[in-house]
Amino acid sequence: MLLRNAWYIAAWADELGSAPLARRICNEPVVLFRGKDGRAAALTDRCCHRAAPLHLGTLIEGRIQCGYHGLVFDGSGRCVAIPGQSRIPEDARVRSYPIIEKNQLVWLWMGEAEKADPSLIVDFPYHDDKAKWPNKHDMYPIRGNYMLMVDNLMDLTHLGYLHAKTVGGNPAQHVTAEMKTTRTPTGLKFTRWMKNSVPPPSYVKAAGFAGRVDRCQEFEFVAPSTVLQWTGAIDAGAPYSDP
Numbered sequence: 001m002l003l004r005n006a007w008y009i010a011a012w013a014d015e016l017g018s019a020p021l022a023r024r025i026c027n028e029p030v031v032l033f034r035g036k037d038g039r040a041a042a043l044t045d046r047c048c049h050r051a052a053p054l055h056l057g058t059l060i061e062g063r064i065q066c067g068y069h070g071l072v073f074d075g076s077g078r079c080v081a082i083p084g085q086s087r088i089p090e091d092a093r094v095r096s097y098p099i100i101e102k103n104q105l106v107w108l109w110m111g112e113a114e115k116a117d118p119s120l121i122v123d124f125p126y127h128d129d130k131a132k133w134p135n136k137h138d139m140y141p142i143r144g145n146y147m148l149m150v151d152n153l154m155d156l157t158h159l160g161y162l163h164a165k166t167v168g169g170n171p172a173q174h175v176t177a178e179m180k181t182t183r184t185p186t187g188l189k190f191t192r193w194m195k196n197s198v199p200p201p202s203y204v205k206a207a208g209f210a211g212r213v214d215r216c217q218e219f220e221f222v223a224p225s226t227v228l229q230w231t232g233a234i235d236a237g238a239p240y241s242d243p
């Protein structure tokens with residue numbers, strides 16, 4: 001089942017450039033582009049004339065021109081030009097989606113537009129503060145149900161086995177981790193502490209730990225498709241404060 005009345009990340013903001021971008025969100029083909037004013041727009045990727053995929057067309061001054069017979073659509077999905085005729089029918093339009101660009105991400109609302117509440121969008125302020133939070137980003141397509149990815153991230157018992165040589169380390173310390181799970185209004189959050197444990201290879205490489213550590217993982221699932229991850233370690237027994 002797909003939740004339609006929800007915000008979904010459709011792209012990184014810097015993916016919207018001079019060419020239309022095709023994505024499939026909630027099994028719907030969507031084309032993304034920027035209007036003349038630079039604002040992001042998202043339309044059904046299907047021309048209302050003869051159903052050609054709009055992403056195969058061209059961007060002309062912030063509008064998208066279908067590559068089949070040349071109809072032109074603006075960011076609201078309205079047809080604004082039809083080659084060879086001056087009359088544009090009222091219903092010559094394609095569906096547009098509520099779209100918000102925030103913290104370097106482009107979010108789409110796939111359901112009823114009047115229910116699209118921007119305050120429901122998950123905050124990622126770290127993306128905007130590269131000095132304090134150095135970051136880079138990418139896209140990683142996975143051929144599988146998105147819920148399997150949520151399952152994977154919310155069940156870290158696999159770390160000691162699957163990631164033994166990197167972020168995993170010794171499987172035994174994952175089994176005995178102190179685990180606290182909390183329901184949230186929109187999902188679930190857990191905190192895992194692996195106190196006085198041997199740091200896994202990636203942690204040693206990144207921070208140069210010489211001995212045992214107190215290690216923490218804090219993960220939060222925000223329905224339907226966001227998982228926030230925090231992880232870190234300190235020398236075992238050292239005082240800890242949240243950065």
Ligand code: FES
Pocket residue numbers: 047048049050051052066067068069070071
């Ligand atoms: S199919 Fe798009 S203009 Fe004809």
Ligand SMILES: [Fe+2]
Pocket residue numbers: 152158159162163
């Ligand atoms: Fe993993």
